[in-house]
Amino acid sequence: MTISTITATKQYSGDGSTVSFPTVFKFLANADVQITHRDSSDTETVWVEDTQYTLTGAGVSSGGTVTVKTSPTDYTPASGETLTIERITVENQGTEYPEGGAFPAKAHETALDRLTMLVQQVTARIGRAPKYPVTDASTLSAEHPNSTDRASKFAAWDAAGEPIASSGPTGDSSIPVSSYIETLLDDLTAAAARTTLGVVIGTDVQAELITTRGDIIRGDSSGDTERLALGTSDQVPTSDGTDLAFADVPLSLNYTAGLTLSKSAADTLGIAVGECRDDGDAVNLALTSAHTKDVSSSWVVGTGNGSLDTGSYAASTLYAVWLMRRSDTGVVDVLTSLAFANGSLTKPTNYDQFRLIGFFVTDAGPDILAFTQVGDYFRLTGDVVTDVTDATMTADTFETATLSVPPNCLAHIYATMTSDGDTVADGDIAVRTAGAADAGGPTESVSHAKFSAANVAGTGGSAIVLVDGSGQVNYAVSEGNNTSTANV
Incomplete structure (x- = not known):
């Protein structure tokens, strides 16, 4: 029987269902066939007959069939996996010719088939090996350095194109590069290399990277990335329709908690800790520590200082009490005024967020008339004020x-x-x-x-x-x- 095909390898792609794969080449014994499975992560495994597959058709001119086993374990090649069927003939000669006997034509043909298979096997392996072009000089040596000389070295070629063991490039001219890369390779520091590349830290690289736990990345007005720092305790991410920011959970416009007023002394007003929404419904105003204010003197920021926005302290007069905040610094303080409308206030510099939180009345002294506040309810508890x-x-x-x-x-x-x-x-x-x-x-x-x-x-x-x-x-x-x- 002749060997009509020069193919000694066949590869199939799995589809998750096909289990029968023709060898397409002749083989003399099952031991002459090797099955290699490669999974989707490129891990190769040589299969064992009767464990992952069975094989039939030894000696058949058209080849045999590999059948993948599906029980007790299913080895069917899935999509993304490959199955390679390869003929690897044992390199020996087992045919005997009896001296003086009849010529063993059948055994002789099998021996010739075996030799042909071995030649095909060697040819296939040589075909996968690196080779010099046929046009290279026949005098070139292909011999590599010995194991001692090539240990921990790179495979390289000398000026004649013969193999050597190299420790790697030692200068700009050791490897072929473009003229631009040559200007980069002579830089001795990372800073110099960034300059050559035209890269600036904070602008082109490492720009607006997360630096602190809780940071997030957002797009700026130009569509570039920028870092958004984590907000303060209890703040939440909010959007104004254009940008993302951290902000306090908005209170309702009419909401007030705490901020209870009291008469601390004749001309001293007490303001308790509390919070409310500003009258423009833009931000929360929070007084985080109790304050006292001298209502008889001009406003100065801070507890214990004056509160009057303008003019002189007057007897038998109704005064408004305002909570106010600077949007640029977040400082919150208290102001007293004759004005009960935001637009009529004489506002301290940079204070731009306000909310009316109460009032008080002075007597003829002038001193603050005693009063009691419960939420939005104010009751004068001293002498009755007769207005008419x-x-x-x-x-x-x-x-x-x-x-x-x-x-x-x-x-x-x-x-x-x-x-x-x-x-x-x-x-x-x-x-x-x-x-x-x-x-x-x-x-x-x-x-x-x-x-x-x-x-x-x-x-x-x-x-x-x-x-x-x-x-x-x-x-x-x-x-x-x-x-x-x-x-x-």
Whole structure:
């Protein structure tokens, strides 16, 4: 039987299902075939017959078949894996020719087949070996240095192109490089090499890298990377629609916690620790330590210092108390003012974030009138402040009074009236929101206090009334044809 193919190797790609692979070449014995499996990580394993595969077709001219075993372990080559079938004929000669006997034609042909297979095997191996081109001089030596000379060295070639053992390049001219790389190879330091390359640390390399635990990388306005430092405790990443930043969790606009005001001394206001949202709804304002402020002197930053924004400290006056913050430094302090509107404040330099947090009233001293604050509720606990004593009332006609309370608040008002008491049986004093519809005096009032007596002693009652933006209310009395005095 002739050897009609010169192929002695066949390689297949796995697909996860195919288990039968033709050898495509003739082999004389199963031992002459080697199966090598390479997995997806390029690890090669020589398979063992009857463990990973079975083989049939020894001696068949067209070749045999490798069948991959699937039980008890499935060795089917998966996608990304390869199976290489290689003929490796044992290099010996086992055919005997009996002297004087008949010529063993069959055995002789098998021996010739075996020799042909060995030649093909050697040819295949030589084909994978490095070779000199046929055009090189036949006098060139291909012999490598001995093991001692080549130990820990590089395989290289000398000027004649013959193999030598080299310790590596020792100068710019030792290896072929471009003229540009030559200018780089003569640099003795990393800094010099960066200069040659035109690379600047912090700009081109190692720019805005994470340096601290918690840092993150974001894109800047040019689309380049920049480092964003970790925010302070309890801050969260937020977006303004353009940039990412760390910020406090936004409080609701009407939220206030703490910041309770108190009278610490005659002219000293106490402010408790607390937080709120600024009136522009931009940032949280937090007073992290209790403060005291001298309300009789001009503002100076810090606890124990003055608080007045402008002008002189006055008697019998209503003052607003503001929490304020510098956006450039984050410093928070307290300001007192006659102004209850942000736009009317005389603001200290660089303070640009404000929130009204309360008020106080001075007496004739002037000293701070004693008061109690519970949340948004303020109650004067000292002498009653009488804002109105009107003895020229016209019955059933509302008049206007300015009260010692902040604008646009709900005021708990105590009102009385005094009659001439001739024969009257009863009377009314009414207080309502300034500007409310007037259709006949107290009978149309928001609330009223009943007066009942036929004498001059004044009695009255309380009412909760919405004060307008100027701190004003309307009041009126009703007592028939008698004259009356209103007290609010």
